[in-house]
Amino acid sequence: MSDTPEPLRPASPVRKTAARAARAGVNVIWIVPILALVVTLAIAWTSFRDRGSLIEVEFADATGITPGETTLRFREITVGRVESVRFTADLTRVVVGLRVDQDLASYIDADASFWIVRPQVTAQGVTRLDTVLTGAFIEGYWDSEVGEPAERFVGLDRPPLVRSDQPGTWITLAMESAEGLTEGAPILFRGVAVGRMENVRLDDASDRVLADAFIEAPHDGRLTTASVFWDTSGFRISLGAQGLSFGVNSLSSILQGGIAFDTVVSGGRPVERSHVFTVQPDEDTARNLVFAEEESTRLRVAMVIDDSLRGLARGADVQFQGLRVGQVTDLSVTMSEDETGRPQVRQLVQLSILPSRLGLPEESTAEDALAFLAAAVEDGLRARVASSGFFGTSLMVELVDIPGAAPAAIVTEGQPVPLLPSVEGDLDDFSASAQGFLDRLGSLPIEDLLNSARDMLDSITSIAASQDTRALPGALRAAIEDGRLALADISAITAELRESNSGETLAQVLEEASAAFQAVTDAAADVPEMVERIEAAAAAVEEFGFAAVSTQVEGILADLRAMLGSEDAEQLPRNLSNTLEAATGLLNDLRDGDAAGNLNNALSSASSAADQIAASVQQLPALIQRLQATAARADGVLSSYGTRSAFNNEAVAALRELRRATEAFGSLARLIERNPRAFILGR
Amino acid sequence: MSALPEDRAAPVLTAHRAGLIGCSSCGRVWPVTESHCHRCGAQLVPPDRRGLQAVWAWLIAGMIAYIPANLFPMMRTQTFAGLAGNSEATIVGGIIELMHYGSYDIAIIVFVASLVVPIGKFIAIAWLAIVAGRPATVEQAHTRLKVYEVVEFIGRWSMIDVFVVAILSALVQLGFVASIHPGPAAVCFALSVAFTMLSAQSFDARLIWRGLPLRSRST
Structure with a gap:
């Protein structure tokens, strides 16, 4: 290793590398950081550019507004976000800083309005319930014209009822009092809500109440200067000549009030903005008044x-x-x-x-x-x-x-x-007039009337209580019985008549009626005979003295009884009744039937029948007079005979019966005489 | 050799000193004369400080990407289809929020994974890139090596933030109730981590040992 020191030398390439690298130029790899830088800068620039512009809106308070979360919406689309919330310098209001999207910022000029949207419960319903979940948001509204951008706005306390660009007409309503009317009350035209009322305020100049009302297009075309407005708030009760009237429009109008209008009179001019209309207290006043013209x-x-x-x-x-x-x-x-x-x-x-x-x-x-x-x-x-x-x-x-x-x-x-x-x-x-009416009432002879009524009632009571009344003659009772039977017959006949329902029946009936009157005449014819006998009896009484008288009187009485019990006498009321019932049935039939001709015929026949009856009845007074004479004579006889014997009593009773029968005949005769037709027609 | 210090002062035998060149792919050493690794076939490149240019380039790219990763929201949470509000959280904002909620442990994890580790990596790589090839003692060389190994090891864990966002956005898609969407910061962060890893990979660890002989000679 020691003889080969070269490897131990410092590696020269390492030290020369920098210089060589510099000479070698820039490595391709440097493109990467440059690219990264460029991209990052581009992103930064983009986000800075899109950051939007900052506007500030003043609100009374910042209920539900959270910086960074609360959004600004325009037509329900998020166009911005709250960045900051701070106080004004005097701490009385809150300034909300809003970052608005850049593309919309230019539209936000001085006309823009902002308000906080929160859930609202009003008489017209619950609105913006969604904000319970989402939290409040700020809604803005501005027109579509680019204007001078503004940065500071004053927020509205409540959402405007009418968007500024909504077509329609603003008018001013003046009223005596705004009782029952609230902001947002509807303006009705024939029951259709065509507008809203807001900004209810006291007039500075007078003591009236003014309110702005917005009538939506195209309904504002129905509005002229001749239109009348009236208050439909709540309900109304009026008591007048037409009676009690109670009117209520709708639940909403009770809670919130409402104002209706109508254009009753033509010839009004189109209204201009803020035309003042006077609101009448109720519809009748408004319609009757038509004081739509100006005060002047x-x-x-x-x-x-x-x-x-x-x-x-x-x-x-x-x-x-x-x-x-x-x-x-x-x-x-x-x-x-x-x-x-x-x-x-x-x-x-x-x-x-x-x-x-x-x-x-x-x-x-x-x-x-x-x-x-x-x-x-x-x-x-x-x-x-x-x-x-x-x-x-x-x-x-x-x-x-x-x-x-x-x-x-x-x-x-x-x-x-x-x-x-x-x-x-x-x-x-x-x-x-009321006094006069009462005077007239007072002058009516009410007391006399009451007295007579009382007298009459007394008489009736005494008559009813008298023995005589109670002691009804058996013959009459029998007659009544017969009458009842006759009624049954009559019913049957009536039924038959109804069934047949023809002119023949009519003739038959008329014949029957004639027969009945004949029977009456016959019966009346019997009476003279009886009267003769009575006369004879009276004569005998006069002539032959007591015993003969006694027997004769008895005979008279027997005769009388026989007469009263005789078939003719019994038949008389029955016949009469038959006739009358038949006539009634006939008339009913006629009434039921359609034929007017039949009716006329029947009526003429009936009147002829009535005439017949009248004619036959003409004879009755004579008979009755005779009867009365007989009775009087017999009375005279009996009074001469004695007062206290049983016979006398009997005779007196018989005579009373006779007289009563006579009177009954008399009243019947009078009635028939007076109005025979009414007797037949039952009216 | 006698001039050498007794123990550690003795020059460490490096491949370069031994006339060998290591394969950067499989690690086998070959004589410097060889141009190709006979085992894996990779080209044998001698360590060169010019390679540090790539390290610096990737590192700078990673750092640039790291800026928007911290400024943009990492995650967009939508509750009740946006009715209850959208919340967007940046990395730092998220950590502060977590601390406000009292989740300090999670806050620490996120803080370490998203801030300490990437920034530590930037510093470590930059430092390695500066000192690489400079004369050093053996201890210094060993320290550099350890730093390099740590950077290499942590590199794969740096993506933990991106993973969290990816998993959350995949899992929390509850439709109306809540949903989480990745924000632009997630992409930037992923890019940053990727660039940093590439930067660490471009670093030639052999450069650490190149400064040794000089220092040992001078001492």
């Missing part, structure tokens, strides 16, 4: 009246020839001096009149209307208070022509508003 065109007048204003309310109608032309806007009192110079309190009624309702052209102004009224006043037009409504309890103002009224004119000097001449009110008021 209304004619304001006043009238001074002495009458009581009780019942005249603000908003009451002003009618002209029965048409509503305006309303009462205010009621107040005014001091004036009467002729003697004494101060006098009078009522001042302010009226608002719509010129177009007076029949003047559309473009008429208040001055035109005043001129019209002045001319009318010269012709006798006067204002007065009149009662209105069903009960006349409410009042209205009426403009009426009073013929021959004292000349007057509209007073314009020295008055804040022109003063219409007035006359005394036409108060045919309710209280007066």
